[in-house]
Amino acid sequence: MSKPTPERPNESPPNKQDSTVGERVDTAQPDPQPVKEAPATDVSLISGEGKPREYKVDNPSFFMQRGYQVLLVLGLIAAFLLVMVYQTLFGRIEQPAQMVTIEKGQTYYGLLPQWQQQIPLFSASVAKLYIKSQVDAPLHAGIYQLPENPTMAEALQVLEQGAKAAMVKVQIIEGKTSQDLYQTLRDNNGIKKEVLTADSDNTSIAQALDLVGILPSAVVNSSDPIVNHNLEGWFAPDTYYYGEGTSDKQVLTDLYKRQQQTLTEAWENRAADLPYKTPYEALIMASIIEKETSVVEERPLVAAVFKNRLDKGMRMQTDPTIIYGMGSRYDGNIRRKDIDEKTSYNTYQIDGLPPTPIALPSAASIEATLHPADSDALYFVATGTGGHKFTSSLAEHNQAVKEYLSVMREKKSQTPPQ
Known part of the structure; x- marks a missing residue:
């Protein structure tokens, strides 16, 4: 009996390789998972177009972006405040000197x-x-x-x-004359005298102030000493305060500029169909109105009376013009001979307006002159109780005069003797 041949350690069993191959072929394997394609790159994340990048709250870039926004807002606020402060202190007011x-x-x-x-x-x-x-x-x-x-x-x-600076008061009352103004400045020790010297007159004052050009040629060339180079009416009456040492030239120039501005503005906005051809004629009329009434509400009515009289070719017949034409001769009374005397100013004897104003008119009188009341009155007379009565016919006027005289007689009778 033959003995079986023992296996060698290094020898593979028969058909071992084949068996292995068979096992690989026969062994069932699971289906492979499909390979996912990588997502396409979002171009907006590179170019910045489209929706903005979203960050997580814990992302440092999130806090940087928010910080920039806060700084931008704070910067804009600061810039606005700086502009506001600059404009407040250094923004310019559009106006002439x-x-x-x-x-x-x-x-x-x-x-x-x-x-x-x-x-x-x-x-x-x-x-x-x-x-x-x-x-x-x-x-x-x-x-x-x-x-x-x-x-x-x-x-x-x-x-x-x-x-x-120490201040000095210069008070010019409405209705006073240019001569009153000159004397007020002469008497004021705080005003330096450059123009109003001891020998100054109308001509030298007008030339020293360089105001000759504002006067009509008839005034400049008049042979009447009251009329010649007379600057009456051209200074605005009011109360002023000046630094001590201010010159009379400065004061007079300032008052002239103020009156000129008032007259110019009123003339540019005047009513239609007035009988005055120039602002100077309106200034003359304003001075007469100033002398005729101190009641502000009456001034447009007085202006209407004189306008109506000029329109009809009637003489103005106003007492203050008689007084002005008399000059230093006036003693407080007007007599029949004074009414009948033909001077450059007496409107009972001359047609139309006098050659110059007769007083320093207020802005209210200038305004009334250029905006008279809508009235057909041709006359007015004092009531004796304050103010005036305005009438449209001579008969009504004569009756008003009788009433005035009656009131004055009654007052005189009640006055105790001195």
Whole structure:
């Protein structure tokens, strides 16, 4: 019996390789998973187009972006505030160089609303802080010369000078004459005399102020000493405050400019169909109205009476013109011989207007002249109890005169003897 041959350790069993191959072939394998394609790159994340990149809250880029936005907003606010502060202090008011009158009791804060209207982005709060921190003294009454197109800071600097100078009062009452004005300035020790010297007259005053050109040739060349170079009417009556040492030339020039501005503005807005050919003729009429009544409400009616008389070719017949033409001869009474005397001004004896104004008219009288009341009245006379009675016929006027005389006789009878 033959013995079986023992297996060698290194020998593979028969058909081992085949068996292995068979096992690989026969063994069932699961279906392979389909391979997913990589997503297409979002171009918007590179180019910045489309929807913005979204970050998670814990992403550092999120906080950087928010920080930039906050800084941008704060920067815009700061820039706006800087512009507002700059405009408030250094924004320019569009206006020519001009005189500004500050009345007693006015304050710096009271000027802010006007500046707020004229300066874009003007802040009253910023202005108040600036005034509180920079201006030490209160606002003083006076006349101040502001430069052309000033800033608020420049205007405050000019106004602040009033606190450092002694002020003198110059009071010019409505209806007073230019001679009254000249004497007021002569008597004021705080006003330096340059024009109103001891030997000054109408001609020298007009030439010293360089105002000859505003007068009609008939006034400049008149042989009547009252008329010749007479600047009557050209100075605005009011109460003014000037720094001590201001010259009379400065005061007169300022008052002239103010009156000229008032007359020019009123003339440009005048009513239609007036009998005045020039602003100067309107100034003459305004001075007569100023002398005829001190009742503001009556001025348009008085203006209507004189307009109606001129339209009809009637003489004006106003007593104040008699008085002015008499000059220094007037002693408080008008007599029959004064009415009958033909002077350059007596409107009982001359046709139309006198050659110059007879007083310094107020702005209210100038306005009334150029906007008379709608009335057909041709006469007026004092009532004796205040004001005047206006009538349209001579018969009515004569009756009003009788009533006036009766009132005056009654008053005289009740007056105790001296």
